[in-house]
Amino acid sequence: MRVFVSGHHGYIGAALVRLLRRAGHEVAGADMYLYDDCTYGAPDAPLVTGIRKDIRELEASDLAGFDAVMHLAGLCNDPLGDLMPEVTLEINHEATTRLARLARQAGVTRFIFSSTCSVYGAAGEDWVSEESQPRPVTPYAVSKLRAEEDLRRLATDDFSPVFLRSATAYGLSPRIRFDLVVNNLTAYAVAKGQVLLKSNGMAWRPLVHIEDISRAFVAALEAPRDTVHCEVFNVGVTTENYLVREIAELVEEAVPGARIAYMDKSDADRRSYRVDCSKIASKLPRFRPQWSVPRGILELYESFSNVGLTVEDFEGPKYQRLAHLKTLMSEGLVDERLRWAPPVAPVFPAGPLI
Structure with missing residues (x-):
């Protein structure tokens, strides 16, 4: 199939295009390339043709001839959403x-x-499934839920929205995110010798590797229409739900010499939920996740050690999303609505894009 991926140059998008191509699909995408200077590791090899375009500026002609759209682009975390709630709703919803x-x-x-x-959001000790009542507690989560509601109203016999509610992601990517709990705790362990907890560690998190998220997208693409039309799927594995403190303990075991530490005034995290992922396992049997948190921590530990990762790297504008955007804005490259600010928008060479 011909597949259009918005955000193909992002954290998950970089992994997804590889799996789509490996599965034999033709892929193109669109991305703002806001994080082009934040590439982790060696530069990407060109994989797909992409257009450098804000999703707010895409036109129907950009999507003509495609069988499916996989929509990943958006503001991707709670700190960004808290800083810019109106812009988060504008982009994500x-x-x-x-x-x-x-x-x-x-x-x-x-x-x-x-x-x-x-x-x-705030389910606490209760298990949640696709039938559970959502309880979003951040602008980011609210924006995603409102988008789901609108997309459902757009469904027709010829247009099938599918909703993939991914668990908290982790794993390596050229556009790696260090605000995600497994990535962050492992980074601190490698760079500082401390598994630094910024809460009391008693919140629940479902976790899933970005390659397994990508496998869910491919499975949803290839499934019969009747299986996925207007369906919601929690993406992950039910056994991969952990207390944040348990994640820290796994990191401590994996990284030699690392010890768990708590920030001063470590409060409870109001975001706490345990997610049942049995639906995707039963309805999309081609979704076969291959990662576990312990294996993912070892992958991260090896990579972070090899590159000599420092705290300044992952807490500063080199890799941290919020710090990087603040730098772009302070330099006048991006405006307050997170659009490239003319006339200083970057000029990119023509030709195949990553």
């Missing part, structure tokens, strides 16, 4: 709805939306 309308207009038949288990 309003622009998503607009993109779906354009896709339907262009004749795209399947729209696979990258949602989040964060919509469950």
